[in-house]
Amino acid sequence: MIKLENIFKWYQVSGARSFVLKDINLHIEQGDFVSIMGPSGSGKSTLLNVIGLLDEPNEGKYYFMDEDVLALKAKKRAALFQSHMGYVFQSYHLIDELTVYENIETPLIYKNLSSKERKAIVADMLDRFGIVGKKELFPSQLSGGQQQVVGIARALAGSPKLLLADEPTGNLNSKQGEDIMSLFKQLNEEGVTIIQVTHSEKNAAYGHRIINLLDGQLKDI
């Protein structure tokens, strides 16, 4: 599903290149559950952003479902992103002004779905994640764990094939964190490919395999 070849990403710092990603080669199959680990500043989030099409490498090739992503035009890339990827953040990033219902609905609006279709999908999501009773609430009225559940529901509303999660449990207590992780596991079993960035060995263990990053390079274990 994902093939990265010789990916380099650097910043120009006073004339010299400061590498964030160095010669990354990576293969991820459909249905996989991958955890990216590594110390702060090792390039985990950048790698996730490159995979999630939010950032571009300076060098290298990226094939997503056999499509040369970096050669695509911006519009096509955005369409690819919309139909195949969902994002989950450490600090949830819900829109404060919108209710739970509206937050989940937002990506569907951008996919130009009709209001009837949207209604059906959002209802399905609310049901699936057990938050029907909270649909009229605003993010500030929810606990962190609940907010993250909404964040995941929103990410899955567009029925993506790939779920990208950047420290999804970083702001949660351990009980909430475990709930989220078992949710991930369940989703993976239902067929969603998941790539998560995490600090925690325990959370990483939920995945099928672990990728270690150090100073922008993949470290073989």
Next chain:
Amino acid sequence: MNNHLKIAYRSLLKNKGYTAINIIGLSTAIVAVLFIGIWIQNQFLYDNFYPNKTSIYKLYNRSENQGQIYVGDITMAPAAAILKSEYPEVEYSARLYWTTENLITTGDTKVKSNGNEVDPDFIKIFSFPVIEGSSESMLNSPNNIVLTEQLAKSLFGNTPALNKVVQFDSGESYKVSGVLEDLPSYTDFNFKYLVPLNENKTKDYGSNWNTNTYYTFLRLKTGSDVEQFNNKISSLVHDNAADLKGTSVFLYPQSKTHLYSKFRDGIPNGGKIDQIRLVGVIGLLILVIACINFVNLSTARAQKRSKEIGVRKIVGATKLVLVKQFLTESILLTIISGTTALLIALGALPVFNRVLGQALFIEWSNPIVWAILIVFLLLTGLLAGIYPAFVLSTIQPIKSLKVSLKRNRLLNFREVLVVLQFSIAVILIIATMVIRQQITFAGEREVGYHADQLIEIPIEGNIEQHYQAIKTELINNRTASHITRTGWTVTADNASSSGNFSWEKATPEQQKNTVFTILRVSGDDFVHTLGLTLLEGRDINYETLLADSTAVLLNETAIKTMGLQNPIGKYFKWGDATFTIVGIVKDYISGSPYQTIRPLLIHPSKRYLQNMLIRTNEQFDAKQNLAHIETVIKKFNPNYPFNYQFVNEQFARKFKQQEQIGNLTFVFSLLAIIISCLGLFGLAAYITETRTKEIGIRKVLGASINNINILLSKDFIKLVIIAILIGAPIAWWSMNQWLNDFAYRIHIGWWLIASAGIMAVIVALVTVNVQSLRAARTNPIKSLRDE
């Protein structure tokens, strides 16, 4: 205080974009207000600066005819002398004959200059400052001349002018009996020299009570009550000329003649003051818009500054201290803007003067000017700063350190202000469009005659005597194709109208409604010279056909209001005399292009023909024709300077005042819009800044640049649309009020309002889009970083 200043200075420096927007907006507004201020001040100074201004009056003439009251400032010749000799309240009285231009010669120096003939008291009434000579005896002898300083300098250099002799090109010599200081720019007088009024020379225009020829000025003794005096003189005209029934004279303060010169039904009804009010309101509105910018930007910044304020409060700052600090900041900003504005004003004043056709100036040496400026700046600073200061200083420290402020109400205060701002801008846009359209509309109105290549020459000196010879010569040398004479300037509005007419089958109603404008003509070639269209019948041929002494031409409107069928050959009575209608001419504009055309009666006369009208040969250019005419006129009338007017230029002058208003509103609405947009620009910047996180999330959720752009613009466009809904009716109503002054006027169409609205929306959209596009293009991972 010092500390406040330092902090204010640093804060302004730190937020360069915010400071720049505020300074540009405020200083533009201050420049506008400054210009409007000096223009208004200048207008109020007009003829309102004489030492005895409270006891100086101009004589006005009021005549009533058929229920129509006409008030004018041109008065009868004998009035001045009788008023002074028979009424003890009158200290001085003097007449002034209209301004003429003369070539003045001394030795080899020749200077063309304009001046007036006046009675000797004239200088004493107005106490013009004297440089040489004594104001007591200045114009006592008929060959005295009084010069103004500038003219004296150009004639005699720096040597004293007193008792030197100058010649006019008509041959008369004058001895300089005094030199006055130059007139200021703010007077309606327009003379560089004064000579004693020679009634013999102007007698042709009438020196009896029946004719109005001169301006008359009076100075009453201190303590005289002008109302009582006006009652006393109410029957003056009737007492001296029993046949003048509806005519009387009254005194009107000279200080009011510039601004309050319009009369309707005999009662003062504004004048230039209306224009001043309009422009003054525009000036205030511009300042309001700029202050709104300030308030909006400062409160929008509250979100960014709330942390700073919280920390200050926790460290122990009281509310008062914070209010003071923010006020210092706003006043400092106003003062910087004020200084910038002064510099801009210095550079832009000549441009402004050119647009207005004025000679405005700023009295830099006057301490009052500076005092007003400083007070004005402090007030603006306070006005703009007080609300933000209180809002910012009441922010609760704990809250401000924790969460960001939220927006939830339907319209918050800031949005109300934006609505207000854009309502004003919409009103100004509509006003500008309406004024422009009205001017164009009147300008495109069919004049009804050929105004091009038509020259008018006043009949003075020997011209009357040699008229036939002049005419023959000009036509023979092919300079002119047609020549005629008229009693009034053809473009003039004030040709007399009077009643007592009757005709076949005239109902009393028709008789009452038919008020004629009457034009006296010589009865030779009038229709052809003016280029009128003759609808029926023929021109008057009084010159060759003696029987035509009773022939008249009427215009279409006259026939319509009189209700005449088959008018040619019909008789009609004017008083006791009987006239025959020989021709009907197509309507043409004789008065204001903004008024409806009135019934016109053209009748022949041998007397009181004041103008010669020449239709020049279009095969030659105007300059060449004019030179030919000058040679011929000079040959027969060598003692007079060659005076002429192009009729199309006379006609164009009728548009001057409206065009001035049009230019003013255009310049200031443009400023208003620019300042409003600056504010919107700044506000949009802050709003997008506070929403960057949201924008980031939406982008990650798949929003396109367009989606984001619409999201951000939507809120502002909503405000602008509300502003249009508020501003359009106000503009529609007030511009209809303005248009009511014109009989020939446009009607404000919905499309005009709509296009003004669309313009406002587009301008706002472009402004906001600069910000929102930038926000939409930002990579979301920048705004969503978790670390």
